[in-house]
Amino acid sequence: MALVLLVALLCGVADFTRSLSIINPEQMIEKAKGETAYLPCKFTLSPEDQGPLDIEWLLSPADNQKPDQVIILYSGDKVYVDYYQDLKGRVHFISNDITSGDASINVTNLQLSDVGIYQCKVKKAPGVSSKKVQLTVLVKPTGTRCSIDGSEEIGNDFKLKCEPKEGSLPLQYEWQKLSDSQKMPDSWLPEMTSPVISVKNATTELSGTYSCTVRNRVGSDQCLLRLDVVPPSNRAGTIAGAIIGTLLALVLIGCIVFCCHKKRREEKYEKEVHHDIREDVPPPKSRTSTARSYIGSNHSSLGSMSPSNMEGYSKTQYNQVPSEDFERAPQSPTLPPAKFMPTYKTDEITVV
Incomplete structure (x- = not known):
């Protein structure tokens, strides 16, 4: 009797385990950064599974300090995807009819932060089953x-x-x-x-x-x-040429600086000389002063002459003085005006 009960119990357990199951085995998937990863999750149902169908995908991050995160959920004939911000807009169910037995997902534009273990859980009472997929995101060589x-x-x-x-x-x-x-x-x-x-x-x-x-x-x-393997270059000649070129450049620069400095000194000297001439040199005498001095000298000469030769001298000397100079000369307070100048004759001159 006990043996019959044990066999019946084992048969019941076997029937129960055959109710809901996920077909794909656990596996590891490697993809490159930026690519799309396909994570499979195909399941089968049995007539005993009569409850509502619930499917959820969870991510266990590579960082063990972070808790498991729900990344996508199917429940009550609706899909919910706004659970995990890092995968928002990048995770989708592949099948439009999930109840047909395909709960596989795609993760697009893979990033290094997407590395971790993804778990698919399928529930339809009384059946429950789950499988895990390990995803590794690699970076392919670029910019070599x-x-x-x-x-x-x-x-x-x-x-x-x-x-x-x-x-x-x-x-x-x-x-x-x-x-x-x-x-x-x-x-x-x-x-x-x-x-x-x-x-x-x-x-x-x-x-x-x-x-x-x-x-x-x-x-x-x-x-x-x-x-391209080439013969050794003439390093000594190259160094010597560089030194000579540098020295010539320095000499040229020195000449330019010297010429500029010399030109500035000459310009400064010309300005100083011109300034000294304008301040220190007196203005030239006017023609009026010359005429007056000329008349004065004639007066003094007349005083030293004898009456015998005065007549010829007076005619000669006074005829040499330009009349226009006397007309244009300004009137001086010490000399009488030109129009009142006396006419000297020989018989009127008295020698002192």
Whole structure:
């Protein structure tokens, strides 16, 4: 009797577990930043499941300090999506008829903050079931830049570098030669999968075009590099030329400064001399003063002459004085006006 009851109980439990179930197994999904992640959740119902259908998706963030968040909910034939602000407008049910058994969702424009464990819960009384999906958001390599660290001269040591601007680890590197023999030097083989290749004692055979490809689990990126190994430059001549050029430039600047300073001194000297002339040099004598002095000198000369030669002298001397000078000369208080000048004759002069 006990055995019959045990078998009946096990059968009942088996029937109950077959009532509502989610088909897809738990899994891990990796996607690149900016892409869309498809999170599956397909379920089946049984005739025993007669209650209302409720479906909710929860997110357990990678940061364990944050509580679980409801990101989307289906209940009472309505969809609710305004629970989690970080995913607002970026999470949607795929099926228009969720009751058909598909509660899968899409998360668009993935961000690094979307990393975490997503759980799908389906309830239809008395059945209940749930499954988890772990989502990892990676950044594919972008902005990769190739460069040469050092001087590309024969016999020199330098490095070839391949550096992506961003990209989630782990990253894989692959170097290739795209020109000439397309064969990489044997000494480079150990570093063909590293971001840096060390070149020792460079030769012209290394010249060519190289590519570096960077990969991770969600994408790849590539950059090109042109390597030209040239003979050593004449560094001594270059340095000497630079020094001579600098000295010539300094001499030229010194000459310009000296000429400017000299010109300023000359202009200053001319201004000072011109100013001194205007202040210190007296004005030239007027023609009136000259005429007066001329008349005065004749008067004194007449006083020293004898009556015998006075007549000829008076005629000669006074005829030499321009009459117009006397007419234009201003009247002086010490001399009588020109029109009252006496006419001297020989017989009227008395010698003192």
